[in-house]
Amino acid sequence: MQNTDVTRLSATELLGLYRRRELSPVEATREVLARIDAQNARTNAYCLVRDDEALASARQSEQRWHAGEPAGLLDGVPVSVKDLLLTSGWPTLRGSLTTDKAGPWTADAPAVARLREHGAVLLGKTTTPEFGWKGVTDSPLTGVTRNPWDPGRTTGGSSGGAAAAVAAGMGPLALGTDGGGSIRIPASFCGIVGLKPTHGRVPVYPPSTFGTLSHVGPMARTVADAALLLDALGSPDYRDPLALDRRAPVSAELDTLEVSGLRVAYSPALGYAKVDPEVAAAVQRAVTALEQAGAVVTPADPGFASPLPAFDVLWYAGAAKVVDDIPEDRRYLIDPGLAEIAEEGRRYSAVGYLQALRERSELGIAMGAFHQTYDLLVLPTEPIVAFAAGAEVPDGSAQPRWTSWTPFTYPFNMSHQPAATVPCGFSASGLPIGVQVVGPRHADGLVLAACAAIEAALPWRDRWPA
Numbered sequence: 001m002q003n004t005d006v007t008r009l010s011a012t013e014l015l016g017l018y019r020r021r022e023l024s025p026v027e028a029t030r031e032v033l034a035r036i037d038a039q040n041a042r043t044n045a046y047c048l049v050r051d052d053e054a055l056a057s058a059r060q061s062e063q064r065w066h067a068g069e070p071a072g073l074l075d076g077v078p079v080s081v082k083d084l085l086l087t088s089g090w091p092t093l094r095g096s097l098t099t100d101k102a103g104p105w106t107a108d109a110p111a112v113a114r115l116r117e118h119g120a121v122l123l124g125k126t127t128t129p130e131f132g133w134k135g136v137t138d139s140p141l142t143g144v145t146r147n148p149w150d151p152g153r154t155t156g157g158s159s160g161g162a163a164a165a166v167a168a169g170m171g172p173l174a175l176g177t178d179g180g181g182s183i184r185i186p187a188s189f190c191g192i193v194g195l196k197p198t199h200g201r202v203p204v205y206p207p208s209t210f211g212t213l214s215h216v217g218p219m220a221r222t223v224a225d226a227a228l229l230l231d232a233l234g235s236p237d238y239r240d241p242l243a244l245d246r247r248a249p250v251s252a253e254l255d256t257l258e259v260s261g262l263r264v265a266y267s268p269a270l271g272y273a274k275v276d277p278e279v280a281a282a283v284q285r286a287v288t289a290l291e292q293a294g295a296v297v298t299p300a301d302p303g304f305a306s307p308l309p310a311f312d313v314l315w316y317a318g319a320a321k322v323v324d325d326i327p328e329d330r331r332y333l334i335d336p337g338l339a340e341i342a343e344e345g346r347r348y349s350a351v352g353y354l355q356a357l358r359e360r361s362e363l364g365i366a367m368g369a370f371h372q373t374y375d376l377l378v379l380p381t382e383p384i385v386a387f388a389a390g391a392e393v394p395d396g397s398a399q400p401r402w403t404s405w406t407p408f409t410y411p412f413n414m415s416h417q418p419a420a421t422v423p424c425g426f427s428a429s430g431l432p433i434g435v436q437v438v439g440p441r442h443a444d445g446l447v448l449a450a451c452a453a454i455e456a457a458l459p460w461r462d463r464w465p466a
Contacts, residue, residue, distance in 0.1 A: 006031040007169035008464065011077045011225045014172065018065050018076055025065065025076025029058035029121050032078045036123070036170045043155075044145045045164035047083055048090060049124035054078070057121045064119065072118030073232045079173040080165050083125040084132050084158075085109040085216070086206070095130040095139030097333040098326045110203035110237035111175050111216045118232040123171050126161030130335045131209075131322050132177060135185050135402035136392055137161060140335055144390045147190060148465035149431055153386035156186035157402075162219050163190040168465055173229050174219040179210045180315060181409025183217050184421040184436060188381035191423045191432030191460065193226045193451065194219045198441050199416035201247060202233045203240035209325070210318035212242065213311075213413045221461065223422060223452040227251040230444065244442075253445030259453045260294025262446075265374040271301035273407040275383040279433050282425030283380045286435040289457035290378065290450060302370045302377065304411070307363050308403055311410050313348055313356035315403075320345030337392060341401070364415040371440035376450055379408055381421040381434035408436060418444040422451040423460045432460075 006028050009017070017023035033051050040046050061076035070076075086092050086109040093099040108116065115122060130139045137145040137160025145160045147153040148168040155164045159176030163186035166174050176183040178196040187194025195217045208214035218229035227250040234250075236243045266287045269275050275283075291297050323331060323342040331339070370377070384405060387394040392402050403410060412419040418441070421434040435454060439447040 007035040009172065010222045011074065011172045011220065011228060012222070014077055021065070025058040025061040025121060026055065028076065029054050029078055032123065032171055035168070039148070039168045039170055042146065042151055043148055043164045043168055044143060045126055045161045045168065045170055046080070046124050047093070047127045047142045047161065050090065050122070054121050054123050061119055061121065070119060073228060074115065074173070075119030077120050077173060078123050078171045079115055079120040079175065080123050080126045080162060080171045081112055081175045082159050082162050082177055083128050084177050085112055085175060087112050087122070087125065090125060092125070093141060094132070095128045095141050097140050098330040110205050110240060111233050114233050114235055115175070126159070126165055126174060128161060129158050130338055132158035132179060132182060133319055133322070133335070133338045133341070134158065134392055135181060135406050137186065138390055140333060146389050147386050149191065150386070152389060153431065154189065154389045154391070156189040156386065158182040159219065160186045163187050163192055163194070166190070166192045166219055166221055172221060173225060175216065176219045177214060177216050178413065179208065179214040180311065180403065180413050181406050183219060184381050184409050184419060184434070185406055187219055188421045188434030189386040189432065192219060192221050193223055193420065193422050195226050195230060195420040195444070195448065196412065196418065197230060197234070197444050198244070198418045200242050200244040201230070201444060203237035203243035205237060205239035208318070209321040210315060212416070213314060213318070215413070223448055223455050224251065224254065226420070227254055227448050247442070248445070250445045250448055254449055254452055257445055257449035259290060259450055262295045262375045262450070263373065264290055264295045264297045264450070265300040265370070265377045266297050267301045267377060267379045269383070270379060270408060271303070272306050273383055275380055276385065278427045279380050279383060279385065282433040283435045285458060286424035286454045287378055289454050292457065293453040298374070300374065302367060304363055304366055306407065307359065307411050307414055308407070310356040310359040311403065311414060313352060314360070316341045316345030317348050317353055318345070360414045363411065367415045367417060368440065375439070375446065377438040379436050379438070381408060381436040382406060383408065385427045385429070385431040385433060412438055417441055418447045420447050420451050422454050424454060424458055
């Protein structure tokens with residue numbers, strides 16, 4: 001392991017080194033913790049780090065590897081957990097000054113429980129906007145999280161801390177959540193891989209106040225790592241009645257699924273959005289890479305109008321419920337933007353909410369019909385690169401809310417489809433650009449296979465933030 005920066009290794013590479021006894025989980029964990037110590041002040045990716053517990057877990061993993069009995073798919077791999085997901089023994093404050101730190105904190109969310117079962121080393125909790133309500137990462141509790149590529153820029157959100165941690169080498173894997181793009185937005189802005197799985201593939205508990213818009217999924221620096229983490233997470237849990245039965249391992253599918261011959265629809269802007277020319281050019285290179293891998297690419301829009309009005313009803317009503325659950329004498333502490341959308345959400349009627357659900361169902365049906373013709377849909381993840389940190393919208397925006405600049409993510413929360421982002425280039429200013437691959441329900445493996453083809457044609461692994 002001479003002259004090797006352990007913090008730049010993927011989870012798959014770490015596991016190979018453990019297996020060959022060329023590196024121990026304790027050594028790897030120490031290096032990652034040192035990286036967090038050096039970089040977290042710059043990025044504010046972590047809001048909680050538990051060095052002693054991580055090292056104790058790594059020592060247990062080391063003993064299992066020495067005995068030739070690793071516990072699971074992730075034994076000894078350092079992983080971070082977004083601070084919306086319950087973690088036994090650790091406070092889950094959700095970016096809010098209103099949360100009682102005393103707990104009790106006695107339960108693991110299903111995804112966290114799966115990490116423990118597979119022997120992962122839990123490093124700590126990553127930052128989130130308050131209750132994950134917006135597409136950038138800042139909160140009254142933890143302040144502003146900054147992009148490792150340029151600390152003056154946003155990470156996006158709401159899994160911004162998770163994305164920053166992976167991008168800066170502060171852990172190869174991260175758990176994120178995604179209710180309207182919250183995995184894919186920051187993964188795109190920070191230059192990593194992020195997958196919003198098919199709804200139900202990763203169980204959710206407690207149920208999100210944003211309903212079935214919310215998903216839990218993997219964030220990583222490589223497609224193979226994202227697939228590996230998804231395999232570990234994708235087990236049913238009795239606490240989620242909508243969880244799917246166990247699916248075939250995605251990491252195995254990556255070796256067998258062929259991109260050649262796939263029918264791929266390329267939508268430059270969904271037919272109604274505006275895209276920065278630098279982003280459009282980078283996404284076009286990814287599309288060309290798929291063509292060169294043998295995919296049959298056809299320019300085609302899915303044909304739906306912007307579903308933002310219906311999404312806003314569902315999202316703002318969820319925000320209203322979030323705020324209603326906070327004791328009245330503590331509501332003055334919440335993010336003003338969250339208070340504003342909650343107030344709007346309170347004005348919606350039950351009939352209006354049901355109408356939004358109907359429109360959501362119609363969108364899912366339309367996308368199901370679209371995928372009868374096309375195996376995959378490829379489009380930009382974001383129409384822009386990362387803008388100024390601490391702002392909800394780019395400077396000069398005519399709209400005040402985060403959904404105004406992220407038209408390509410929330411539609412696929414509404415349709416329950418798997419959608420992943422993978423890096424496909426950089427802007428002239430050195431900021432990452434992502435391309436999004438969307439598939440029909442349950443086609444998570446196919447989505448990641450296409451991402452792997454793009455990753456192979458447009459490698460970025462050797463490029464790191466300064």
